[in-house]
Amino acid sequence: MTYKHKVSYYRGGTTYSGKTRSLKLNTKKYTTKTITVNKQKIKVRCYTNLVYVSKPVNTKYQSMNIYVPEKYFHNKKINGYSKSTAPIFMPNNIGGYMAGTAGTLTAGAMSGGAPAGNKLSGKMQGSKPTGKAPSGSSNLNANGGASSTSATQAALAKGYVVAAPGARGRDTKQSGKYTGKAPAAIVDLKAAVRYLKFNQSRLAGNTNKIISDGTSAGGAMSALLGSTGNNAEYKPYLKAIGAANTSDSIFAAFVFAPITNLNNANTAYEWEFNGVNNISGASMTPGASNSQTKLTNKQKKLSKQLKQDFVSYVNQAGIKANGQTLKLNSDGTGSFATLIKKEIMNSAQTALNKGITIKTSKYPWLTIKNGKVTDVNLTKYFKSVGRSKTPPAFDALNVSQAENIEFGDSTTNAKHFTKFSQQRNTKSGATMADSSIIKLMNPMAYIGRKSQATMAKHFWIRYGETDSNTSVAVPTLLAQKLKNAGVDVNYHVQWNTGHAGDYDMTNMFMWVDSIAK
Ligand code: DHB
Numbered sequence: 435m436t437y438k439h440k441v442s443y444y445r446g447g448t449t450y451s452g453k454t455r456s457l458k459l460n461t462k463k464y465t466t467k468t469i470t471v472n473k474q475k476i477k478v479r480c481y482t483n484l485v486y487v488s489k490p491v492n493t494k495y496q497s498m499n500i501y502v503p504e505k506y507f508h509n510k511k512i513n514g515y516s517k518s519t520a521p522i523f524m525p526n527n528i529g530g531y532m533a534g535t536a537g538t539l540t541a542g543a544m545s546g547g548a549p550a551g552n553k554l555s556g557k558m559q560g561s562k563p564t565g566k567a568p569s570g571s572s573n574l575n576a577n578g579g580a581s582s583t584s585a586t587q588a589a590l591a592k593g594y595v596v597a598a599p600g601a602r603g604r605d606t607k608q609s610g611k612y613t614g615k616a617p618a619a620i621v622d623l624k625a626a627v628r629y630l631k632f633n634q635s636r637l638a639g640n641t642n643k644i645i646s647d648g649t650s651a652g653g654a655m656s657a658l659l660g661s662t663g664n665n666a667e668y669k670p671y672l673k674a675i676g677a678a679n680t681s682d683s684i685f686a687a688f689v690f691a692p693i694t695n696l697n698n699a700n701t702a703y704e705w706e707f708n709g710v711n712n713i714s715g716a717s718m719t720p721g722a723s724n725s726q727t728k729l730t731n732k733q734k735k736l737s738k739q740l741k742q743d744f745v746s747y748v749n750q751a752g753i754k755a756n757g758q759t760l761k762l763n764s765d766g767t768g769s770f771a772t773l774i775k776k777e778i779m780n781s782a783q784t785a786l787n788k789g790i791t792i793k794t795s796k797y798p799w800l801t802i803k804n805g806k807v808t809d810v811n812l813t814k815y816f817k818s819v820g821r822s823k824t825p826p827a828f829d830a831l832n833v834s835q836a837e838n839i840e841f842g843d844s845t846t847n848a849k850h851f852t853k854f855s856q857q858r859n860t861k862s863g864a865t866m867a868d869s870s871i872i873k874l875m876n877p878m879a880y881i882g883r884k885s886q887a888t889m890a891k892h893f894w895i896r897y898g899e900t901d902s903n904t905s906v907a908v909p910t911l912l913a914q915k916l917k918n919a920g921v922d923v924n925y926h927v928q929w930n931t932g933h934a935g936d937y938d939m940t941n942m943f944m945w946v947d948s949i950a951k
Pocket residue numbers: 528529530531554578579649650651652693717718719720836837903904
């Protein structure tokens with residue numbers, strides 16, 4: 435492969451023919467907006483449509499908006515922060531592995547205490563729609579991803595600078611070629627981080643305190659940003675799009691409902707849902723349609739095999755909790771299952787401690803004695819969550835899932851990314867994505883390799899207790915592996931919450947203040 439060919443490949447099938455753009459932020463080019471957060475008026479300087487790479491493939495997505503509280507330009511402090519010390523909150527707008535545009539700030543009021551968060555799912559609050567994904571929740575953005583508007587406003591009120599980048603995705607297509615397939619989204623977000631660091635002297639905010647935020651596929655990207663800082667394997671891709679030649683490590687990551695560890699997500703899903711043969715939840719994968727209500731016999735067989743493969747995965751992963759290496763027995767029980775049980779018990783206990791009423795008649799899988807959660811029957815709990823996907827849940831045998839489409843290339847829409855599904859492929863001609871690209875999309879491959887990646891120091895990871903978009907095993911293993919690597923992790927399974935992000939923002943931003951000040 436010649437270098438020239440490689441570059442065009444890395445750019446997602448396009449060669450660069452335009453002018454190389456300057457990456458210097460023009461500090462004089464801005465507009466102002468006044469927002470009202472909890473009755474408090476905040477004037478904000480808006481730097482918008484900033485293309486963050488010098489050789490863009492797609493300026494619609496490779497651009498970002500930066501919002502700075504005006505007070506910082508008048509030597510004033512907010513929440514103890516100054517123009518040079520304010521953390522930079524970086525929400526991405528990625529949902530469903532599709533392209534996301536740069537987050538925007540809507541002028542106007544946000545009130546009523548901390549916002550409730552962005553629900554991505556009709557399953558929020560434990561309701562169980564059956565059949566197809568609900569259409570048009572008001573909290574969905576055009577891509578089906580989390581709208582970061584309210585988080586952005588809340589962050590500005592706390593005195594953070596907000597940098598909201600767009601990124602290419604699996605649906606980005608130009609001149610008949612796909613230009614946003616893996617690893618484009620993470621490469622773009624890294625380039626956005628580099629742009630901020632390159633502009634440190636021109637920018638308000640402290641680029642050593644960048645805190646990324648994302649939900650679902652966007653949560654996966656946030657986890658990757660936090661786990662792969664400065665890793666050399668992304669460099670050729672960054673170079674090809676003209677990313678600033680600087681660091682792409684970040685300080686902290688908010689990770690909500692991460693659809694991540696994709697090469698092990700099929701097996702994790704069946705470890706959780708094997709034996710649950712009804713498809714009761716609605717898959718939130720944008721663009722997915724599933725009219726099936728029960729697993730077929732073939733799918734039941736696949737489920738059983740995948741569950742066994744998860745047992746093998748956990749047993750060789752060497753991930754520890756409380757000093758013990760996590761293990762699973764062939765029936766799916768073992769210390770890893772005990773850990774999951776503890777997380778669910780903790781979820782319910784935290785809700786109880788907040789004064790939330792939990793009737794065990796509604797949650798027959800839960801045992802509560804004198805206000806203390808004493809047991810969770812995992813099998814019954816998993817059944818109550820309900821599966822929303824059929825096996826293999828992410829690498830479909832006919833390459834029809836969102837994740838298959840994420841792993842396409844410039845001329846191929848969809849590919850496999852597990853040997854299991856490739857071996858059972860039902861779509862003629864379907865091939866497997868390059869192993870190096872599969873790795874670039876999986877934070878688990880980098881965590882704990884100190885010499886290879888600069889990790890974020892802090893992670894806030896949340897997964898909804900009723901979410902069935904992936905297995906709760908996925909965020910739990912992510913949190914555990916990060917803890918094993920010595921990272922500060924705040925992980926919690928959020929009671930009575932579906933596929934959602936940016937909830938519990940009061941605590942989320944209190945945490946930022948506790949780590950950033
Ligand atoms: C998302 C949800 C999914 O169920 C999935 O498989 C991929 C992405 C999302 O909401 O981003």
